[in-house]
Structure formats: C-alpha cells, structure tokens
Amino acid sequence: xxxxxxxxxxxxxxxxxxxxxxxxxxxxxxxxxxxxxxxxxxxxxxxxxxxxxxxxxxxxxxxxxxxxxxxxxxxxxxxxxxxxxxxxxxxxxxxxxxxxxxxxxxxxxxxxxxxxxxxxxxxxxxxxxxxxxxxxxxxxxxxxxxxxxxxxxxxxxxxxxxxxxxxxxxxxxxxxxxxxxxxxxxxxxxxxxxxxxxxxxxxxxxxxxxxxxxxxxxxxxxxxxxxxxxxxxxxxxxxxxxxxxxxxxxxxxxxxxxxxxxxxxxxxxxxxxxxxxxxxxxxxxxxxxxxxxxxxxxxxxxxxxxxxxxxxxxxxxxxxxxxxxxxxxxxxxxxxxxxxxxxxxxxxxxxxxxxxxxxxxxxxxxxxxxxxxxxxxxxxxxxxxxxxxxxxxxxxxxxxxxxxxxxxxxxxxxxxxxxxxxxxxxxxxxxxxxxxxxxxxxxxxxxxxxxxxxxxxxxxxxxxx
Amino acid sequence: xxxxxxxxxxxxxxxxxxxxxxxxxxxxxxxxxxxxxxxxxxxxxxxxxxxxxxxxxxxxxxxxxxxxxxxxxxxxxxxxxxxxxxxxxxxxxxxxxxxxxxxxxxxxxxxxxxxxxxxxxxxxxxxxxxxxxxxxxxxxxxxxxxxxxxxxxxxxxxxxxxxxxxxxxxxxxxxxxxxxxxxxxxxxxxxxxxxxxxxxxxxxxxxxxxxxxxxxxxxxxxxxxxxxxxxxxxxxxxxxxxxxxxxxxxxxxxxxxxxxxxxxxxxxxxxxxxxxxxxxxxxxxxxxxxxxxxxxxxxxxxxxxxxxxxxxxxxxxxxxxxxxxxxxxxxxxxxxxxxxxxxxxxxxxxxxxxxxxxxxxxxxxxxxxxxxxxxxxxxxxxxxxxxxxxxxxxxxxxxxxxxxxxxxxxxxxxxxxxxxxxxxxxxxxxxxxxxxxxxxxxxxxxxxxxxxxxxxxxxxxxxxx
Numbered sequence: 001x002x003x004x005x006x007x008x009x010x011x012x013x014x015x016x017x018x019x020x021x022x023x024x025x026x027x028x029x030x031x032x033x034x035x036x037x038x039x040x041x042x043x044x045x046x047x048x049x050x051x052x053x054x055x056x057x058x059x060x061x062x063x064x065x066x067x068x069x070x071x072x073x074x075x076x077x078x079x080x081x082x083x084x085x086x087x088x089x090x091x092x093x094x095x096x097x098x099x100x101x102x103x104x105x106x107x108x109x110x111x112x113x114x115x116x117x118x119x120x121x122x123x124x125x126x127x128x129x130x131x132x133x134x135x136x137x138x139x140x141x142x143x144x145x146x147x148x149x150x151x152x153x154x155x156x157x158x159x160x161x162x163x164x165x166x167x168x169x170x171x172x173x174x175x176x177x178x179x180x181x182x183x184x185x186x187x188x189x190x191x192x193x194x195x196x197x198x199x200x201x202x203x204x205x206x207x208x209x210x211x212x213x214x215x216x217x218x219x220x221x222x223x224x225x226x227x228x229x230x231x232x233x234x235x236x237x238x239x240x241x242x243x244x245x246x247x248x249x250x251x252x253x254x255x256x257x258x259x260x261x262x263x264x265x266x267x268x269x270x271x272x273x274x275x276x277x278x279x280x281x282x283x284x285x286x287x288x289x290x291x292x293x294x295x296x297x298x299x300x301x302x303x304x305x306x307x308x309x310x311x312x313x314x315x316x317x318x319x320x321x322x323x324x325x326x327x328x329x330x331x332x333x334x335x336x337x338x339x340x341x342x343x344x345x346x347x348x349x350x351x352x353x354x355x356x357x358x359x360x361x362x363x364x365x366x367x368x369x370x371x372x373x374x375x376x377x378x379x380x381x382x383x384x385x386x387x388x389x390x391x392x393x394x395x396x397x398x399x400x401x402x403x404x405x406x407x408x409x410x411x412x413x414x415x416x417x418x419x420x421x422x423x424x425x426x427x428x429x430x431x432x433x434x435x436x437x438x439x440x441x442x443x444x445x446x447x448x449x450x451x452x453x454x455x456x457x458x459x460x461x462x463x464x465x
Numbered sequence: 466x467x468x469x470x471x472x473x474x475x476x477x478x479x480x481x482x483x484x485x486x487x488x489x490x491x492x493x494x495x496x497x498x499x500x501x502x503x504x505x506x507x508x509x510x511x512x513x514x515x516x517x518x519x520x521x522x523x524x525x526x527x528x529x530x531x532x533x534x535x536x537x538x539x540x541x542x543x544x545x546x547x548x549x550x551x552x553x554x555x556x557x558x559x560x561x562x563x564x565x566x567x568x569x570x571x572x573x574x575x576x577x578x579x580x581x582x583x584x585x586x587x588x589x590x591x592x593x594x595x596x597x598x599x600x601x602x603x604x605x606x607x608x609x610x611x612x613x614x615x616x617x618x619x620x621x622x623x624x625x626x627x628x629x630x631x632x633x634x635x636x637x638x639x640x641x642x643x644x645x646x647x648x649x650x651x652x653x654x655x656x657x658x659x660x661x662x663x664x665x666x667x668x669x670x671x672x673x674x675x676x677x678x679x680x681x682x683x684x685x686x687x688x689x690x691x692x693x694x695x696x697x698x699x700x701x702x703x704x705x706x707x708x709x710x711x712x713x714x715x716x717x718x719x720x721x722x723x724x725x726x727x728x729x730x731x732x733x734x735x736x737x738x739x740x741x742x743x744x745x746x747x748x749x750x751x752x753x754x755x756x757x758x759x760x761x762x763x764x765x766x767x768x769x770x771x772x773x774x775x776x777x778x779x780x781x782x783x784x785x786x787x788x789x790x791x792x793x794x795x796x797x798x799x800x801x802x803x804x805x806x807x808x809x810x811x812x813x814x815x816x817x818x819x820x821x822x823x824x825x826x827x828x829x830x831x832x833x834x835x836x837x838x839x840x841x842x843x844x845x846x847x848x849x850x851x852x853x854x855x856x857x858x859x860x861x862x863x864x865x866x867x868x869x870x871x872x873x874x875x876x877x878x879x880x881x882x883x884x885x886x887x888x889x890x891x892x893x894x895x896x897x898x899x900x901x902x903x904x905x906x907x908x909x910x911x912x913x914x915x916x917x918x919x920x921x922x923x924x925x926x927x928x929x930x
Contacts, residue, residue: 106814106815107708108704108707108708108814108815109813109814109815109846110711110814111813111814111815131712152657153657153661155655155657159654159655163632164655167628167632180906182904182907182910183904184907186813186882187813187814187882188811188812188813188846188882188883188884189624189811189814189845189846189847190620190624190629190811190842190845190846190847190884190887190888191811191884191886191887191902192617192618192620192884192886192887192888192889192890192891193884193885193886193890193891193895193899193902193903194668194669194670194891194899194903194908194911194929194930195665195668195669195673195911195914196618196631196664196667196668197907197910197911199661199664199665200660200664200665203657203659203660203661204659204660205659208660220711220712223757239573242573243572246575246685247596247685251755290716290755290757292688292755346653346654346655346656347653348574348576348651348652348653349571349573349574349575349576349652349654350571350573350574350576350652377655380654380655381574381653381654381655382654382655417651417652417653418653419655419656419657419658420658421656421658422655422656422657423655423657424657425657425658426657426658426659430658434658434659437656437658438658438659439647439648441645441647442647442649442662443659445647445662445918446659446660446662448917449660449914449917452913452914452917464659465659
C-alpha cells in the first residue's frame with residue numbers, strides 16, 4: 001500500500017513540464033472530484049490529475065510513472081461501485097475523458113472504433129443513427145465510459161440476451177505500465193494465433209494496463225420488444241418460470257426479479273400504484289423479442305398451470321416503460337427510503353434456491369431486525385442483496401453488524417460455489433473477500449501476471465489483489 | 466526444440482510403475498497413431514503414450530514430467546489441421562480419451578459438466594435428449610473432443626450465430642505443468658473477481674496447461690431453419706447481400722460462400738447437378754431461423770434489386786440438406802480431385818474485398834497456372850484459401866512454390882490487418898508466420914506467460930511459439 005502522505009518525486013514533477021500546459025492539475029476541487037467514484041465510502045486523496053489527449057501522451061506519461069515508481073489510478077466515468085477508481089493514497093489519477101472520439105460506424109463489418117473515454121450513451125446514439133447498437137446497457141450509461149466498461153467487464157440488464165462486455169470487444173488498444181502500446185486483435189472476429197491477450201485486460205480493473213481505445217462489435221437494434229410483469233408466490237416459481245421462458249416462442253431479452261419488499265419501497269418513493277390488486281411475494285419482469293406466434297396463448301398457459309398468481313403484458317411502449325419502472329427504480333428507491341447495505345453476488349443458477357433458503361435462515365436467526373430487499377438479474381444467477389438499516393439503529397452499529405452478515409453470507413456464497421462479485425468487480429470493497437471465490441492458486445497466478453506486466457506495481461495499486 | 470532422439474530418463478520410467486498397468490504404452494502402432502493429427506505433414510515420433518482415467522492421474526503424471534523435464538503433447542481427438550497435437554520429437558503423448566464422462570444436463574441452468582475427452586457428437590446427442598445443444602459444430606465433430614475444441618477455441622459453421630467456443634465455456638478444470646489442479650469459474654455466468662484465468666487457457670493450444678474437464682453453457686436447439694442458396698456475379702455482391710441479410714427479417718445462422726471453381730469440383734466429385742441452370746462466379750449459402758413474416762417477399766426483393774443472379778429457398782429438410790452439400794462437400798471434393806494447398810485466414814470484413822483483389826492480382830501475375838478455390842465462413846471474415854496443384858507440376862515443385870505464395874499472401878494478410886490463422890490455430894504449421902499477425906510485444910508477452918506457467922517448458926514444446 002502506498003503511503004497516503006506520499007509526495008511526488010521532483011524529477012517526475014519536472015518532467016511534467018514536457019506535457020501540454022493543461023495536461024496536469026493539482027486543484028483541490030479536481031482532486032476531490034476525480035479521486036473518487038460512486039462507491040463514496042473511501043475519502044479521496046489524489047496527488048495529481050492528468051488528462052491526456054492522445055494514446056501517445058498516455059504512453060509517454062506511463063513510461064514516466066514507471067521510471068519514477070509513481071502510482072496511477074486509471075479513471076473513466078467513475079461510476080464503479082467497488083472503489084476500483086478511487087485514489088485514496090496519493091496516487092495520480094489518469095483520466096481518459098479527453099480521449100472520447102467515436103469513429104465512423106462500419107455497417108458492413110458492424111464495428112466501430114472508439115476511444116476509451118467515449119460515454120456509452122453517446123456511443124449508443126452514434127450507432128443508432130445507422131440502426132445498430134453496442135448492446136451493453138446499464139443504469140450508469142449516461143456517465144460510464146467505454147474503457148471503464150471494458151476494464152470492469154460490465155454486465156447490466158440484458159446479459160441473458162447479449163452476454164457481458166467481453167463478448168462485444170473485437171480489438172483493444174492497451175498501454176502497459178512501461179508505456180508500451182499494444183494493439184490487440186484489430187477488427188477480427190476470428191484470430192486463433194496463440195493466447196488471446198485481450199482477455200487479460202478485459203475485466204482486470206486497470207491493474208494490468210490502461211485501455212485507451214477499442215474496436216467494438218455492434219449488433220442491430222432490437223425489433224419491437226414485449227414486456228411482461230408477473231406475480232408469483234415463491235422463488236421456486238420464479239425459477240420454474242425462467243425455465244419455461246427460455247423454452248418460450250421468443251428470444252428472452254431480460255429476466256429480472258424482485259421481492260415485495262423492493263416493490264413496496266418503489267411504490268412508496270415513486271408514488272406509484274401497485275401493479276396488481278393482490279400483492280405477492282415475488283415479481284418477475286420478462287422482456288422478449290422475435291416472437292413466433294402469439295404471446296396471449298403463452299400467457300394463458302401460465303395462468304392455467306397456476307405457475308403465476310397474476311401477470312400482465314404491456315400493450316404499448318408506454319405501458320412497457322411503466323412496468324420497467326418497478327424494476328429500474330429499485331436502487332434509487334431503497335436509497336431514498338432508507339440506508340441500504342449492498343452486495344452484488346452470483347450463484348450457479350441451479351444453486352439459487354438453496355442459497356436463498358440459507359440466506360433467509362441466516363437473517364431470521366441472527367438478524368431478524370434487518371429487512372432484506374432482494375432483486376437482480378436472476379436469469380444470470382445474479383442477486384443484488386440489499387439489507388436495510390433498521391430506523392432505530394445507529395449507523396455505526398449497523399455497519400459493524402452488516403460486516404458480520406457479509407462474512408456469514410459470503411461463507412454461504414462460497415459453499416454454493418458462487419461469486420462475491422457478479423458484475424461490480426473487486427476494487428477495494430471486496431478485496432478482503434477475494435479468497436472466498438478465487439483459490440490460493442488462482443490468486444498466486446494473478447499476482448504473477450501482475451508482477452510480469454507491472455513490475456513496479458504502479459497500476460491501480462491496492463485494487464483487486 | 467527437444468532432441469528427436471531423446472530417451473526418457475530412467476527415474477521417470479521407474480516412477481511410471483506407480484500408475485495402473487495400462488496407463489502407459491510404447492507399442493509402435495499406438496505411438497504412430499497417437500503421435501499425429503489430421504495435418505499429416507509431420508512424421509510422428511512419440512516416445513510414450515499415456516492414457517489417464519482421472520484428473521488426479523493427470524495431475525500426478527504432469528508433476529512427474531515437470532520433475533524430470535519430460536515434454537508432453539496433450540492430445541484429444543487429433544483432428545487439428547495445424548500440427549498442434551503432433552509429437553514429432555520424442556514427446557510423451559498425454560491422451561485425454563479415457564476422461565470422457567458426460568454429466569447430467571442441468572436444464573434450469575442450461576449447463577453440463579463434461580470431461581475433456583468427451584466427443585462433441587456424443588455431447589450433442591446427450592444434450593439433445595432434453596432439447597438443448599452445445600452450439601459448436603464443425604466437420605470433425607464425430608472425432609473431435611471437447612477439450613481439444615476448447616484448447617483451440619474452435620469455430621465452425623455457425624460462429625456468426627453463436628460465436629466461438631470461448632463463449633460456451635463456463636467453468637474450466639485445468640492441470641498446470643507442475644500438476645496443480647485449477648478449478649476456474651465453476652458454473653457461473655457472471656464472476657467479476659479479477660483476471661478471468663479461463664481465457665488464458667482457451668485457445669492456447671495446450672502450451673499453458675492441460676484441460677481435463679469443463680462446465681459448458683448450453684442453448685436450446687434451433688427451431689425450424691430455412692436455407693437459401695444464391696448465385697451472384699462478384700464478391701462485392703456477396704458482401705452487399707451479407708449486409709442485407711443481417712438486416713433481414715430473421716436471425717442469420719450461417720453465411721457461407723464459395724466460388725464457381727469449388728462448385729465445379731463438388732459437382733464433378735459428388736456427381737451432382739449444378740444448383741442453377743446458368744452458372745455464376747460466386748455462391749452464398751444462407752441459413753436463417755426465427756423468421757418474422759415471409760421469406761418469399763424478402764427473396765423477391767433481392768431479385769428485384771438485381772443483387773443476386775439466381776436464388777432458391779429449400780422447401781423442406783431434404784432440399785436444405787442438398788443445398789448444404791454444395792458447401793460442405795468442398796473440402797473433400799478438392800482433395801478427391803487434386804492436391805490442394807490449404808490456408809485458413811481471416812480479415813476484417815471491411816477489408817475482405819480489397820484483400821481478395823490483391824490476392825487475385827498476385828496469383829495472376831506470378832502464379833497464373835495455379836487454380837484458386839476460395840470458400841469459407843465469410844460472415845466471420847474467414848476465408849479458406851485453397852490452391853490446387855496443376856496436374857503437370859511435380860509435387861515437390863508445387864510445395865516449394867506454394868511456400869512462396871504463402872509468403873506473398875501473408876504479407877497481404879498483414880497489410881490488411883488480418884490473421885494468418887482464423888480458426889485452425891498456429892500449432893507447428895503456422896509458427897513461422899505468427900509474427901505476421903502478432904506484434905513482437907505480444908509475442909514477448911506470450912513467452913513470459915509461458916515461462917511463468919510452464920517454467921520447464923514441458924507442455925507442447927515447439928507449438929505456437
């Protein structure tokens with residue numbers, strides 16, 4: 001760990017004179033703002049902010065940092081939720097935000113070359129002009145940048161349809177800790193020529209190299225989608241419906257679930273009517289496209305079988321949006337109506353039910369005063385586990401007890417062969433739990449990769465490992 | 466490179482006594498058979514064949530090899546076309562064929578755990594019993610094994626629909642050169658916990674570790690598919706049709722192309738009628754599923770626009786199979802009617818046309834006596850370039866001249882940012898050309914990964930690097 005009081009070496013500071021005048025800044029407001037991300041629990045302590053305008057500048061700057069052992073936090077839209085972009089020990093923040101060019105869309109190859117600092121929403125608009133999209137879609141897309149999405153292998157709402165970010169990156173331009181520029185894979189769909197080095201950098205949270213540009217794979221915009229909301233009386237029913245949906249006469253775009261506790265907070269905060277007259281314990285939002293035949297028949301079969309207690313199919317785009325709101329407003333509503341302690345975990349789908357039973361037993365036994373708000377991308381085995389602070393409980397006492405719950409819950413995640421971080425990454429927040437998902441041999445191998453690619457340990461020190 | 470006359474060390478041979486009696490064999494016929502793959506150009510020279518029955522045996526055996534610096538060739542169905550599974554310098558062949566268990570299919574999670582030696586066709590039959598499939602499909606699937614498909618990141622006929630093997634592997638069990646067993650990712654769809662180590666081993670052709678088992682992701686069997694065959698008068702038309710097809714009212718399952726020269730050899734060898742009355746220079750096989758609306762209207766629009774010179778839509782499964790034969794019988798027909806010199810290259814789709822123009826100029830200028838038979842998975846930018854030996858030319862002279870053509874062609878592949886191996890891998894066959902696709906920095910990084918994972922260099926020595 002770097003000394004929080006570190007002072008940047010004088011020869012390093014002198015060499016910065018060779019960069020453009022607005023390349024670096026040490027303004028307190030900038031350091032405060034760029035030193036943190038959406039995780040918010042770590043006080044920022046950056047010593048410098050640099051904002052290169054080209055890959056060549058990134059390369060020259062990293063070579064300089066390497067020479068002087070100056071630690072660097074690569075920085076995109078800073079929407080991460082695991083502290084991966086936090087500078088808390090005097091690091092230099094290397095923001096990619098000025099590298100935001102969007103190249104022309106290649107409609108034949110369905111690709112586009114973009115710089116790392118391009119905002120995902122801007123990329124979506126750019127590709128949509130020719131009927132295409134980069135199908136990575138998550139709540140923070142208005143601020144999140146392509147480079148950050150790649151560095152964290154971002155997931156989101158439609159992983160069940162399109163997969164994770166990893167699948168939508170053809171080429172990667174990466175600058176190593178020594179300042180070497182790697183051009184990996186170009187615009188090739190197929191290239192079986194040894195180890196696929198792109199994959200090392202995708203999802204490695206900036207500890208192995210700095211992503212400066214990418215050639216992205218695009219797909220056509222979905223045709224009309226249909227959106228269902230279902231009420232069910234158990235998690236088992238949610239899973240049985242999932243199995244039925246994947247055999248349904250359509251392509252599943254999203255399969256999202258939430259409990260009555262989440263719904264209650266959404267309707268309270270957003271002042272919405274409940275979706276159904278009679279409330280149920282579990283809800284599923286199902287979005288589909290490419291429908292063969294009629295959906296009414298399929299819906300009727302669900303009612304007939306008794307699998308769902310209620311259900312509705314949006315009749316137009318407006319209604320579809322309304323149904324999505326019940327799911328998309330959950331995070332915001334939990335924060336607006338209380339203090340949630342959040343976790344983002346994954347289980348093998350076949351273990352979801354057994355895990356949730358274990359979790360419920362744990363909470364009932366030792367933490368019966370905690371309200372559990374469970375939702376997530378259940379079609380990917382991904383649960384967002386939110387525990388709400390009881391109103392009467394002191395915040396510090398709550399945080400201490402959530403740490404205990406985490407320890408007990410992660411033991412159960414491990415027992416069910418799950419992951420302590422489904423899509424948010426490890427960053428700082430989950431570092432102490434890494435060993436619950438990755439074996440000592442895996443961690444040793446990651447350390448050896450890190451030592452080999454970044455021998456001075458200057459890239460995002462203290463993150464992940 | 467290992468000395469071809471190497472003799473296995475006595476202490477190593479003595480330690481083999483601790484394995485079951487039929488674990489190892491040095492029978493000449495076995496060494497001949499297991500020492501080679503479908504590449505056939507390298508005379509086999511294996512010193513021993515071992516066939517473990519468990520991961521524990523693989524682990525124990527590799528630890529022994531590591532201790533005695535005995536080189537090992539990991540071996541599956543040996544259907545590779547780049548010499549990746551050839552033992553030509555006295556190596557021990559480690560066959561995974563006895564590790565072939567197919568676990569029960571998890572229909573909720575849509576996964577299955579299989580051992581590396583499971584034959585792909587057997588896996589397909591196993592999953593089809595519950596309406597699912599592992600969508601990796603290529604000609605050699607009756608012999609090729611899951612472990613080999615993963616180690617070579619196999620492609621095949623439906624990459625445009627399903628992607629490469631990489632996308633269909635959830636968990637990987639790998640034994641390292643030191644005999645350590647790594648269990649990577651289990652059955653998780655999402656697991657953003659640092660570097661995704663699975664990806665190191667997928668496609669690395671056995672030089673970093675030995676794959677012993679995998680948890681595979683399955684998908685449902687496709688519904689009814691529709692198959693078109695089109696005749697066109699230029700490669701540009703093939704590409705324009707491709708762009709139109711990806712915007713068509715369906716999901717593209719396969720987009721394959723071949724020239725009149727390929728078709729002529731197929732009809733001659735298979736004694737088939739030509740598909741259309743008037744012959745054209747280019748042909749496209751298009752397979753689609755999930756059709757919205759009617760295909761007749763779409764087909765008519767192609768005729769109206771003049772994009773295709775002729776076209777047909779199979780009216781039933783029998784006709785669909787007949788149309789596929791024109792494409793699938795090409796490899797076999799080229800070999801049956803002459804001596805083809807084969808290459809498997811990839812280009813960015815946007816560069817395909819310019820590359821093919823360059824290739825044609827090259828051949829016309831310097832090799833006008835060579836017949837070029839071009840076909841392949843053009844929707845993935847993947848061309849199978851086959852040059853036929855002129856009947857009057859001596860075989861040795863032909864091989865010498867094809868080496869010259871390769872050099873000139875690979876220069877053009879590099880100039881167009883392509884790959885010297887789209888899906889067959891590097892193995893021994895393309896090792897000298899690796900630098901045409903991967904930069905010195907990439908090759909250095911691969912070497913450092915190799916040195917870190919296999920410090921004694923015992924795993925598939927001489928392959929790839």
